[in-house]
Amino acid sequence: MKRVFPILGILTAALLSYALYEALIAAPTEQTMGNVQRIFYYHVASAWTAFLLFFINFGASVAYLIRRNPIADAIAVTTAEVGVVFCTVVLVTGPLWARPVWGIWWTWDVRLTSTLVLWLIYVSYLMLRRFSSSGQTPLLAAVLAVFGALDVPLVYFSIWFFRTQHPQPVIGGGGSIDPRMMHVLLLNWAAFLCFAFLVCWSRYRLERLQKDVEEAQALESMVQPGGTR
Amino acid sequence: MSRLAAITGAALAKDLRLEWRSKDAINAMLFFALLVVVIFSFSFNPTAEESRQIAGGLIWVAFLFAAVVALNQTWARELRNQVLDAYRVSPAPASALFLSKALGNFIFVSVLEALMAPLFIIFYSLRALGPTWQLIPVSALGTWAIVVNGTFFAAMSLRTRSREIMLPLLLFPLLATVNATTLILTGEASAKVWIVLLLAYDVVFTTGCLLLFEIVLHAE
Helix, strand or coil, rough: CHHHHHHHHHHHHHHHHHHHHHHHHHHHCCCCCCCHHHHHHHHHHHHHHHHHHHHHHCCCCCCCCHHCHHHHHHEEHHHHHHHHHHHHHHHHHHHHHHHHHHHHCCCCHHHHHHHHHHHHHHHHHHHHHHHCCCCCCHHHHHHHHHHHHHHHHEEEEEEHHCCCCCCCCCCCCCCCHHHHHHHHHHHHHHHHHHHHHHHHHHHHHHHHHHHHHHHHHHHHHHHHHHHHC | CHHHHHHHHHHHHHHHHHHHHHHHHHHHHHHHHHHHHHHHHHCCCCCCCHHHHHHHHHHHHHHHHHHHHHCCCCCHHHHHHHHHHHHHHHHCHHHHHHHHHHHHHHHHHHHHHHHHHHHHHHHCCCCCCCCHHHHHHHHHHHHHHHHHHHHHHHHHHHHHCCCCHHHHHHHHHHHHHHHHHHHHHCCCCCCHHHHHHHHHHHHHHHHHHHHHHHHHHHHC
16 A cells, blocks of 8 residues: 555656646637637646545435445545635636636636535634534534535526526537547546545645544543552 | 424424513614614614615614524523423433524524614615515524524524634625525516525525434433
8 A cells, every 4th residue: 555655646747748738839729819718627637626525525424324334434624625625726727717717717607606605614624623523523524525515406496597608518518629638638637636535645644544543532631640650 | 293393382382472571672673773773874874775775785784683592592481490401301302402492593583674674775875676476585584593593503502602603604605695685676687586585595404403402312
């Protein structure tokens, strides 16, 4: 396991730099937007990664509610934290692109609003985990995660009812894309997924180690009063 | 099913009787909402046309804040004398307890809304240009969305003391309610889509709350 991590790290770095080259230099320039469009490779790839991570978070939370398995809880924390980071990337790159193309940083468009709501829900999840000190935190956090996941499809389906300024989804939404661009996008997504996996892995190990230390400390404090004195 | 209804009814009747005799929550809510109405009214001092645009948001902000007052004392009363512990050991289904609390809060907040709505109409000289009757389903569904989530998260925050965490989940129903109210007041477009979305939200979250409440009740 110890040796796999650096190898995977090097592979991810190589893949990320290749994807960067493809996105910034090799991919064809968009006709009307020009080079500004290249942020799309990061924006969409991050969005897909974030959604995937939140989906795993939901699965892990349900698993925790059913089995009370600490591994599921550690996976839930990890994916929520990394997911929030990727979702933040989406929310930052979006306005950066919108400013030159739409002429405004932000609009209360359904799609933008729903992503912001999603981000807020998972930030509140992390806040609950941080501020609650009782032993039931994982349980309450899992309940909140299920609620958050229930909210997401509702917010998302509301998009269907309204005209949106946001470009149509690339997949399954009627938007069309040059196959060369699609190739670069998928490459970037693969690189982001590898990176997300790497970060999740180390965060997961940290979480598990932290739990081990806490358990050892609790055990020690139970033994101490009678034994050593 | 009848057992569930009987237990829910008994717990609800107890809460309503307590509130009828003490009038703790409703007085606090009314006074608070009144202050909000007055502050908004003299800080904006809108014309009839402007007030149609902004009143939807103001009304619901006032109702939301007032509802928080009711939600805060929902479970506090049960903590005294270990009533909540008695609920935990009793064979009564947890969902019945939750349902009675949510219904109780719904009734309190609805009464508040019925009392405050005329004040809003007077202060903001409101006259809806759209179909006025639609305000009734909008307010009923919107209020239920707020209280069902609020009651659930009030139970959760008995332990965590962080009630703010529920606010992101309330963003969507508030958005839908405010938009529907504004559309009805201005008569610009039909509010039906928002009503359907609110209904879907209410169904999904009521089911979720009823299923998950047992876990929250027993988490200690």
